[in-house]
Amino acid sequence: MRLKDDQDLFPATLGKVKIERTSSMLNRQFYRCFASTSTMFLWALFLIALTASYISIQSLVLSSKNILTDKWGGIKWEKQVRNSASIQKQRGGFSVLVTGSAGFVGSHVSLALKKRGDGVVGLDNFNNYYDPSLKRARQSLLNKNGIFVVDGDINDDRLLSKLVDIVAFSHVMHLAAQAGVRYAMENPSSYVHSNIAGLVTLLEVCKSANPQPSIVWASSSSVYGLNENVPFSESDRTDKPASLYAATKKAGEEITHTYNHIYGLSITGLRFFTVYGPWGRPDMAYFSFTRNILQGKPITVYRGKNRVDLARDFTYIDDIVKGCLGSLDTSGKSTGSGGKKRGPALYRIFNLGNTSPVTVPTLVSILERHLKVKAKKNIIEMPGNGDVPFTHANISLATSDFGYKPTTDLQTGLKKFVKWYLSYYGYNGRIVD
Numbered sequence: 001m002r003l004k005d006d007q008d009l010f011p012a013t014l015g016k017v018k019i020e021r022t023s024s025m026l027n028r029q030f031y032r033c034f035a036s037t038s039t040m041f042l043w044a045l046f047l048i049a050l051t052a053s054y055i056s057i058q059s060l061v062l063s064s065k066n067i068l069t070d071k072w073g074g075i076k077w078e079k080q081v082r083n084s085a086s087i088q089k090q091r092g093g094f095s096v097l098v099t100g101s102a103g104f105v106g107s108h109v110s111l112a113l114k115k116r117g118d119g120v121v122g123l124d125n126f127n128n129y130y131d132p133s134l135k136r137a138r139q140s141l142l143n144k145n146g147i148f149v150v151d152g153d154i155n156d157d158r159l160l161s162k163l164v165d166i167v168a169f170s171h172v173m174h175l176a177a178q179a180g181v182r183y184a185m186e187n188p189s190s191y192v193h194s195n196i197a198g199l200v201t202l203l204e205v206c207k208s209a210n211p212q213p214s215i216v217w218a219s220s221s222s223v224y225g226l227n228e229n230v231p232f233s234e235s236d237r238t239d240k241p242a243s244l245y246a247a248t249k250k251a252g253e254e255i256t257h258t259y260n261h262i263y264g265l266s267i268t269g270l271r272f273f274t275v276y277g278p279w280g281r282p283d284m285a286y287f288s289f290t291r292n293i294l295q296g297k298p299i300t301v302y303r304g305k306n307r308v309d310l311a312r313d314f315t316y317i318d319d320i321v322k323g324c325l326g327s328l329d330t331s332g333k334s335t336g337s338g339g340k341k342r343g344p345a346l347y348r349i350f351n352l353g354n355t356s357p358v359t360v361p362t363l364v365s366i367l368e369r370h371l372k373v374k375a376k377k378n379i380i381e382m383p384g385n386g387d388v389p390f391t392h393a394n395i396s397l398a399t400s401d402f403g404y405k406p407t408t409d410l411q412t413g414l415k416k417f418v419k420w421y422l423s424y425y426g427y428n429g430r431i432v433d
């Protein structure tokens, strides 16, 4: 009102009016500015409130997701982990985290460790690469023997960190992997996910753990690829993999080497040669042959170039278990702590084979004898799908380092496998294709 009066009273005085106008504009601007500041303030408050509620809702969702989908965590769970890890030996026992413990080799190694008094905690994601009910059956066998199997993934670093927080594992027996040579053409990313990303996640947690565990892990004889030096020795070149599976295992050998070099983790890589036996993997030839022969279905037998039979250095599970335990016993300690290396640690690679390759037709005839059924054979030339013509292990390194000496031949081992198969599936087979 006053401003208006002034303007009316002194209309001719340009300067004054200008001054008055300017001050009125300043006032208005100040007012507008104040108004917009308070609006901004309100907006900011609103956004903060929105963000806060978003975060709390999200953490609610996450924690409920954790409860709903993560099958780990909680006081009861932690107690189960601790109990399972407790060492029953008087002195010098290990507490071992076994990844892939509901798998073929993993379940056998877990049982053997427990039997001799070591503490064992299992870890498995129970994926459906093959019939998960077989993995569940192995799990209940472990449960009966006092081994708790954590339901989780090696890519879950929160879970792995939690486990090494709860238990000071002396060793990690890392057997979790995406296996199978031919399946790598169907689902390549699964191999990268488990055998590379999962491995790195595990190594990251192990290198930061205090104490650092010593690591024994499953590489593969497939790293020899198209190698033609016979028998395959650890010092042979392994830069010609024939499958993505082999390539991811070879990558694992290189990756573990860097963790040994930088952080002082003790690493032992085991190149398994065609492991077979009771509780085996249904995707392997001896297993699916057995199923098909019993069901009267034809089996496909691959043959190499120039009608040469494929041959494998089949290794019985009990011999592999002895090799795994021997490796654990001689792996020494990791030298680092808190992610820092304090000195050199062991880095080893061993073949674990049987040293006597058997052709696939011979494998079939042994199965026919044990099953008392003639196989319907479909013999076709091997397609280029990742299989190699033959494998043959030189095991002298493992023999000199920890007395590894396989004692079960294919005839004897398959007899035990068939006995188990019939007791588990029955003659008609419970597997539905």
Ligand SMILES: *[C@@H]1O[C@H](CO)[C@@H](O)[C@H](O)[C@H]1NC(C)=O
Residues within 6 Å of the ligand: 230, 231, 233, 234, 394, 395, 396, 397
């Ligand atoms: C087996 O491997 C060892 C090294 O571990 C080597 O000294 C030996 O010559 C190899 N044997 C054969 C037959 O290649």
